[in-house]
Amino acid sequence: MLTKEKLRLEFTKDWEKHYKIxxxxxxxxxxxxxxxxGRGYWTLDEDREHCPDQPCQFYEFLDNPPTSKRFDYVQTWKVIEDFFRKHDHASIRRYPIVCRWRPDLFFTIASIIDFQRLEKNEVIFQFPENPLIVPQFCLRFNDIPNVGVTGRHYSCFCMIGQHSLFDGHQGYWKDRCIELDFKLLSGPFGIKPEEIVFLENLWVGPGALGPSLEYFVRGLEIGNAVFTQxxxxxxxxxxxxxxxxxMGAGLERFAWITQGTPTSYDVTFEPIxxxxxxxxxxxxxxxxxxxYSKLAGSLNLDEVKNIRKMREQIANQLGVTLDLLDQKIKPLEALYAISDHTMGLTFAIADGLxxxxxGGGYNLRVILRRALSFIDEFRWNIDLIDVCELHARHLKLICPELSENLNEIQKILEIEKKRFHETKLRTKRIVEAIIQKGEKIDEERLIKLYDSEGITPELVQDYIQDLKIPVDFYVKVTEKHMRESKITIQEPIDVSGLPPTELLVYDDPKKTEFQAKVLRMIDDKWVVLDKTYFYATSGGQLSDVGFIEDFPVSDVQKVGDVVVHRILGKLKEGQVVNCNINNYRRESLTKNHDAVHIVLASAREVIGQWVWQAGSEVTTDKARLDITHFESLTDEQIEKIEEKANEIIKKNLPxxxxxxxxxxxxxxxxxxxYQGGTVPEGRLRIVSIGNIDHECCGGTHGNSTRDVGFIIILKTKRIQDGVNRIEFSTGDVALKYLREKERILTETARLLKVTEEKVPEAVKELFETWKTRRKELRKLKKK
Known part of the structure; x- marks a missing residue:
């Protein structure tokens, strides 16, 4: 198997082909x-002996910036944006930091992710403009222990994405890319050409790879131009x-090299x-x-096994004790981490997570609780929402939308802070119980405490002073949550050798009778037709049922591009058959699927913009919708959602x-x-309800909201942390439900011998009487 290192060596051997520009x-x-x-690099300096990367070269720009001008964080982006605009690049707005378009990712981890889509298990690239530049804010959780420590590591950062698709006619390739990057550094930033060094490397991604040239100035890697070919x-x-x-470059590093501050955080988060x-x-x-900062770059916790020993060496070089070093440095490292973590939270919550x-919410809670732990550890008076507001104000010229979501961010942070302090109260009891049992609190137990109870190692350390927290603790607890794991187990159906089924249900959803030709019977129970109007189960909606000839169709599934119909009977290949779809079931499913979209739009308006669909199911009697929300729905919210949904129906929206x-x-x-997840197709079927809701959806839908009739919410419950389930019915089934409720109320009033209006009062009185009698009975039993 070809590893990245083997490939890099192969590319290096053929350097003239891959790296000669x-x-x-x-x-x-x-x-x-x-x-x-042993790595190849390109330089103007004939006397240069080593490549520009650590440990072959250390930082030489701290307090000694090589640029002719000094720019702050936002100014740096504006300089870069202006340069590329002048060189015929479209400047586009950032994509969400929450990656809704890739089923294998929770977060946008690089600017190129913006333009990657999955189609038929293959990664393809789609650019809205060509060429383009984008300030893409990203979230990564593999460097959490390094954040605040090394001066250059982040969980949330801005990747300047310079992208072009080259097919020989449009876009550009290696030469133009390197020319632009070189002129950016030597032009508006005023870096002397002899200071710029290009280092050969290789990038390997899912299904694609290519050579790359990383560019360095005074030991700092600023950008990496990848040639995916x-x-x-x-x-x-x-x-x-x-x-x-x-080409991906860190905005943080561009700004840092213009200032030469001790850490990149000092310029990135200056007002914060x-x-x-x-x-x-x-x-x-x-x-x-x-x-200290000139030495701290070596504290990469991924590479250094004994961090304490390394800190002792740094303390010795600085002429101080380790304790004094920690007193001076630890609080600053905590402030840096809080600045980073709150920026990530601001973006992610504003983008709806x-x-x-x-899932991805787990990783958000990790950085949130890490920030709160630092605040508690140093007994600081810091309110995270104030820090988030500063981020929004600081970044307004790049991301104006952050300020629009501050009220929602505040609401969510207040809930999370309350839960964190409730966890603190439980921590003492839980930790004391473990100690009393004589059990050991090792790394495995710390991870279990965090996963099951939300207890951070810092909270445990409050009660066990000599507890050693593993430096990679937060990496280990987050990495298993970085990707969704969706495993679908279903009965295998062999459709090999069959052509795609012609799907006609979308052409005429009202059609319930048609003729088709049998292509194959599979396992004596599944029939494949050349074309079908039957809807196959997908997107949470159950399939149609009906008849093929006189044989009942009980299930319809889609296997790849082939639709299979489950029947009780046998048909011959080549036979032309008459098909009939159960129209009442189709209409019921259609109304309930329309209702799912209506209830989702209503919930989003009533509760907040963080409401997303987390799942759904559409049956004939009722539908359920799972929505993201941080606490159980109140009676008032449920009532408002139902009222809003029925308002939408009355408006007769198309x-x-x-x-x-x-x-x-x-x-x-x-x-x-992408409410129901991503769709691996190049063309998307968009269902729009007026101007209030637009979703990619493959279900059956009506022509107007009025067709739904009305919606009754049957019940709601919190099914997991951050997810609420709403069950509801429409039309005749909803009417039946109301009549049954009315019958129960009437019968209860008759039994209690009161009017229907007095039922609640009478039930309360009956309950109080029962409680009194039960107490009296217990007293009698004791005697």
């Missing part, structure tokens, strides 16, 4: 090989017809840190911290269905179309 040659760059690490399937590497420029230092009263020894104990190219659908309606 005419522009660099024309500028006088020469290729050298580093004697320490090969497909990789089962170690078989082939050239792509359309090649991709994927100014507020936090004032709020906490931390004394900042600038001279000492600069000396809630902290919880499942239900419009259109099939659009994916790019066009996303551009027109945004990423809220």
């Amino acid at each position: 005419d522009f660099l040659i024309d500028q006088g760059f020469i290729r050298k090989v580093c004697p320490k690490c 090969f497909k990789s399937i089962n170690s078989n590497i082939t050239e792509m017809k359309e090649k991709i420029i994927d 840190l100014r507020y936090l230092k004032k709020q906490t009263g931390i004394k900042y020894d600038a001279e000492f911290f600069l000396r 809630l902290p919880s104990n499942v 239900i419009k269905i259109e099939v659009l190219p994916r790019n066009e659908a996303e551009k027109k309606y945004g990423f809220r179309i």
